[in-house]
Amino acid sequence: NAGVTQTPKFRILKIGQSMTLQCAQDMNHNYMYWYRQDPGMGLKLIYYSVGAGITDKGEVPNGYNVSRSTTEDFPLRLELAAPSQTSVYFCATRREPLGEQYFGPGTRLTVT
């Protein structure tokens, strides 16, 4: 099992460009999450999903969009990249009914 995979690993964007961060899982978990991690800070929740077709905002959703058409995939879309979105992005899943989450390797995004 691959677990949680994320692509790309690294990306540099110019201000105003758009991109999609991919996240896929093969664990059949219903819950999926997108976090961003800024230097010296904890993880901040961007969006989450409780199952295919259902998404909801987290703590810092502005500037991002998500979709969940299948259980396996949970892409994160940045429409107009801004320098404030420079961060490391982590995707995670949760195995019910327990609370622990399983993480992807992360995507390091730089917006210049």
Place this chain on the structure above:
Amino acid sequence: AQRVTQPEKLLSVFKGAPVELKCNYSYSGSPELFWYVQYSRQRLQLLLRHISRESIKGFTADLNKGETSFHLKKPFAQEEDSAMYYCALLDSNYQLIWGAGTKLIIKP
């Protein structure tokens, strides 16, 4: 307000010395707490959770409701323990609230 505080950004100890990584929380209900670890160039992974009262890689953590703490301890640090450690609290919506993390460096 729900909050997790890790007061030390960096902790440096010598190999063989005891380690204690501090975590304090603020939560109105009965807390469920976790420690996650991120080794260099690896993904974030669960180290332990308080409800299982287990010891992983020699680490233990005890929930102290009176002091609202969940400190991570190891009696004898090893070089391979060098990593980032995050404390997290599960809220009522099954979302994790994260501390800022502590970078642990074990000196040879």
